[in-house]
Amino acid sequence: MFKKFSIVLTALFCMAKVSNAQEPCITDQKYWESVKKYPQILEYERQFEEQMNAVYAHGIPGVGAKTTLSPFDTTIFDIPLVVHIVHDYGAEYLPDNDVFDAVKYWAQVYMAQNTDTSSVIDPFKKYVGNPRMRLHLATIDPNGNPTKGIVHDHSYLTTNADDQAKYSQWPQNKYINLWFINTFGAASTGAAAYAYYPSSASFMPYYDGVIGLYTYINYDKAIPHELGHVLNLQHVWGNTNAPDVACGDDQVWDTPPTKGHNPVGCSAAALYDVNCATGYTHTYTSISGLADSLVDFPDTTNAQNIMDYTYCQRMFTKGQCDRMRNALTAATAGRNNLITAANLVATGALAPTPDLPPVADFSIERATGTGIITDARTVFLTPASGGNFNFRNRSWNDTISGVNWTFSNGATTPTSTSTTTVLNRFTTTGWVTVTLAATSNAGTTTLVNDHAVYVADTTPVGGFGYYQGFHSAAEVSNWPAFNYFDNQYKWGFFTGASSDGDNTCMRYRSFDTTQKRIATPLGDHDDLFSPAFNLSGLSGNIYLNFKTAAASAPTSGITGPVGDSLEIDATTNGGMRWTKIVGYKRGTLVNNGTKSTEFVPGSSSTWTARGIAIPAAYLTPNTFFRFRYWPGNTGNNLYLDGLNISGFPADVEQIANSGNQLTIFPNPTNEGCKLVFKTGNESIVRTSIKDITGRIVYEANEAYAPNSTVQQTIGRDITPNAGIYFVSVVVDGAIFTQKLVVY
Numbered sequence: 001m002f003k004k005f006s007i008v009l010t011a012l013f014c015m016a017k018v019s020n021a022q023e024p025c026i027t028d029q030k031y032w033e034s035v036k037k038y039p040q041i042l043e044y045e046r047q048f049e050e051q052m053n054a055v056y057a058h059g060i061p062g063v064g065a066k067t068t069l070s071p072f073d074t075t076i077f078d079i080p081l082v083v084h085i086v087h088d089y090g091a092e093y094l095p096d097n098d099v100f101d102a103v104k105y106w107a108q109v110y111m112a113q114n115t116d117t118s119s120v121i122d123p124f125k126k127y128v129g130n131p132r133m134r135l136h137l138a139t140i141d142p143n144g145n146p147t148k149g150i151v152h153d154h155s156y157l158t159t160n161a162d163d164q165a166k167y168s169q170w171p172q173n174k175y176i177n178l179w180f181i182n183t184f185g186a187a188s189t190g191a192a193a194y195a196y197y198p199s200s201a202s203f204m205p206y207y208d209g210v211i212g213l214y215t216y217i218n219y220d221k222a223i224p225h226e227l228g229h230v231l232n233l234q235h236v237w238g239n240t241n242a243p244d245v246a247c248g249d250d251q252v253w254d255t256p257p258t259k260g261h262n263p264v265g266c267s268a269a270a271l272y273d274v275n276c277a278t279g280y281t282h283t284y285t286s287i288s289g290l291a292d293s294l295v296d297f298p299d300t301t302n303a304q305n306i307m308d309y310t311y312c313q314r315m316f317t318k319g320q321c322d323r324m325r326n327a328l329t330a331a332t333a334g335r336n337n338l339i340t341a342a343n344l345v346a347t348g349a350l351a352p353t354p355d356l357p358p359v360a361d362f363s364i365e366r367a368t369g370t371g372i373i374t375d376a377r378t379v380f381l382t383p384a385s386g387g388n389f390n391f392r393n394r395s396w397n398d399t400i401s402g403v404n405w406t407f408s409n410g411a412t413t414p415t416s417t418s419t420t421t422v423l424n425r426f427t428t429t430g431w432v433t434v435t436l437a438a439t440s441n442a443g444t445t446t447l448v449n450d451h452a453v454y455v456a457d458t459t460p461v462g463g464f465g466y467y468q469g470f471h472s473a474a475e476v477s478n479w480p481a482f483n484y485f486d487n488q489y490k491w492g493f494f495t496g497a498s499s500d501g502d503n504t505c506m507r508y509r510s511f512d513t514t515q516k517r518i519a520t521p522l523g524d525h526d527d528l529f530s531p532a533f534n535l536s537g538l539s540g541n542i543y544l545n546f547k548t549a550a551a552s553a554p555t556s557g558i559t560g561p562v563g564d565s566l567e568i569d570a571t572t573n574g575g576m577r578w579t580k581i582v583g584y585k586r587g588t589l590v591n592n593g594t595k596s597t598e599f600v601p602g603s604s605s606t607w608t609a610r611g612i613a614i615p616a617a618y619l620t621p622n623t624f625f626r627f628r629y630w631p632g633n634t635g636n637n638l639y640l641d642g643l644n645i646s647g648f649p650a651d652v653e654q655i656a657n658s659g660n661q662l663t664i665f666p667n668p669t670n671e672g673c674k675l676v677f678k679t680g681n682e683s684i685v686r687t688s689i690k691d692i693t694g695r696i697v698y699e700a701n702e703a704y705a706p707n708s709t710v711q712q713t714i715g716r717d718i719t720p721n722a723g724i725y726f727v728s729v730v731v732d733g734a735i736f737t738q739k740l741v742v743y
Ligand SMILES: [Zn+2]
Pocket: 024, 025, 026, 027, 028, 225, 226, 229, 235
């Protein structure tokens, strides 16, 4: 048996990169999690293994065992792939060419054409297998449209990613899906990549495929390794998640038992590791059962195996190739559909990559200018802020020969042909329309975004005494809302609930109306911006008051962080710098418990009044507020209403204690109103109306019939300004107060 090695060989093999602390693959961890969830997977696997053993019990072609049945299949299989770039325009925004290069390399490995097989150590040279699989990026998408087999998914799920990032999966029995992301989340901490075996995928088809960090798309054999898992290969030490611990086996005869190796590169210790492998043989029984054949396998472990962790990976064994081919011809998880002639036609797998026009795209980057910019992307500035909006060309899907930008709103640079970034200021306030036309040899595609960024008006809409009841969509048109990821979780004007009786308010829709298990909003965030307020010259306690009503959704089946949160920030330099002034987490935000259906507030008791003392630094002539909502895994809707700026803290409800002694209608009102009250034993009733600052705007002492019901008309001229007023009647020496909302 082979027992010695040469120093020269060792030196040659030590050139492989050695990974950092990154765990190469957590397929086993994911496997055991899925088994815990679906114990039937184990039975599926057992049947799968039985079938495998029946097929390969009598030998492995080319290894020297008996093959008395019909010759082993030598067909070449073709497999369609789709690569998803899940991104938020960060470093993970891989260029198409990186994907093409990577797929080309994976395809070489799956035809055993990777040139580094020449450095496989002698004992394993005869075991180098050829999967005989051609990997192709699809050229037809699930809708029948031409594609290059690359998809860009703009999503917050690129960071803290997990299975949820696979939301855009193409049918997994037609394409092998591969996703590349920025970082893994808590459920996959430290992983470089992972995949699911066919038996797990059959229970969770919506998670089937490979997911990996973008930095590993073409790092050694990281992705060929994951595709091995997709095709039912285990790690060479078995499917524990603990390499380098105990001798294990992977159900494949010609990979000697091993403990496996953490990323060590081609170290001599790994290449000629005899632990577990010494004296390893296997006896094959002939098909008739009359004669045996003993194969004496190498006495060293196969550290160069693609299913080890060494990052010194060179080969699959012949037995592994047979196992993969078996998985590809079995119905489990629909793998056998991938290679059918009909599917190859449907996915265009065998057609050349089409020459398609580019997909025009741009991102909004961090503003430039003086002032501290804390957000990675700046979408809201005033003309006076001195900041430049920063637009970056992100067009893809072909080699771009040129772009044409057009900007509305009196842009300082109204047109540009920059293929990189354009800095721009705008003189006209409101939503900016950006048009980007991207051209390649195959044509031009134009993107028009009429809500790209928002230029905020510096003119204040009010200050002390301001009241916003969100009465109509038109009235809140200067409250721009951004839905950054263009999904169902977003701010919007809502009709159907209110805290002040007008049946309208603002809503953050956090409830998952799709009820899809993979529609988590965790990691998303969306903003609602206020108009400018003039708070200059104020002192003492000045409050930003509003009411919220919120619920949460059931937590069953949810792992990881669950909470929604609301953060309110303020800026005094036109959006160049936002500072958090208050944050509400789930515990304080949710005031209506858990609802399994979409929450809509009912009576006024479902609302909680909130008052924030505005820090003195924000009492300026141009203060804006930003309401940033972070939806969570168990979110339900949040409603916002009755926003005002006053010298009172929020809970003005508490001073309205009239019972049914005093009624005002209509309330809220945009005209006059009527007061209805009961008189007492005394005939004189004192009526007064104060505005939110406490100033008396109306006062009267009138005589009425004792113990009667009186109706009194209040003209709009008495309450000319929109806002909150407090109406009081004094009856028999007792004071009764009600809140009046005028809009
Ligand atoms: Zn693995």
